[in-house]
Amino acid sequence: MVEDVLVVGIAGGSGSGKTTVVRAISEAFGNAVAVLEHDAYYRDQSCLSFEERLKTNYDHPFAFDTDLYIAHAKQLMSRQAVQRPVYCFETYTRTFDTVCVEPAGVLILEGILVLEDARIRELMDIKAFVDADPDVRFIRRLTRDVKKRGRSLDSVVDQYLSVVRPMHLQFVEPAKRYADVIIPEGGFNRVAIELLIARLKSAV
DSSP: OOOOOEEEEEEEOTTSSHHHHHHHHHHHTTTOEEEEEGGGGBOOOTTSOHHHHHTSOTTSGGGBOHHHHHHHHHHHHTTOOEEEEEEETTTTEEEEEEEEEOOOSEEEEESTTTTTOHHHHTTOSEEEEEOOOHHHHHHHHHHHHHHHSOOOHHHHHHHIIIIIHHHIIIIIGGGGGGOSEEETTGGGOHHHHHHHHHHHHHHO
16 A cells, blocks of 8 residues: 655745755655655757747746646655656756656645646645745845856846746735745744644654
8 A cells, every 4th residue: 555645835936935945844854755846847948949948938837847747746646756857947948867756755846836726736735835025035036046047137137027026926926825834034934944844744
């Protein structure tokens, strides 16, 4: 008999502190946690020119291969390993590499839109939304994209104003109403994170 997997959704805006929360949960469970990041599942755009890829709205649900994401989540829930895609944020398309994600007793589904899609929500036992001030989220995103993704300051600012902020208000923020737990101040809120971890441990 296959033991049930506890599925935890971690959503929130870009730069809200989702990664910090996921790391805290993983450490609390001795890293016996499987994590499936939604932003590894951006659609393959190798058939498009680099200029055309730049025009993609990466904060819209249509930018993701969510069907594959859900299929992989269900495999992990059945205790089967999956080959997660690898997305390159400098070339804006998938690479030929994959990463093997092994199943575990706790599965975290993480991403800005994982609470927006009802099909993903239905898989979750516990749903959390990591909240943070817009200014803080923007500064974190700016720092990350410039340092880790080779982006220029102007391109990050332009993308934030024209796409990221409008999509956050249209898709990400409204999904907060589906959360069982809201974590204000993201990774800085140790009390909220510890309460979430305690709840998860009681459910395993």
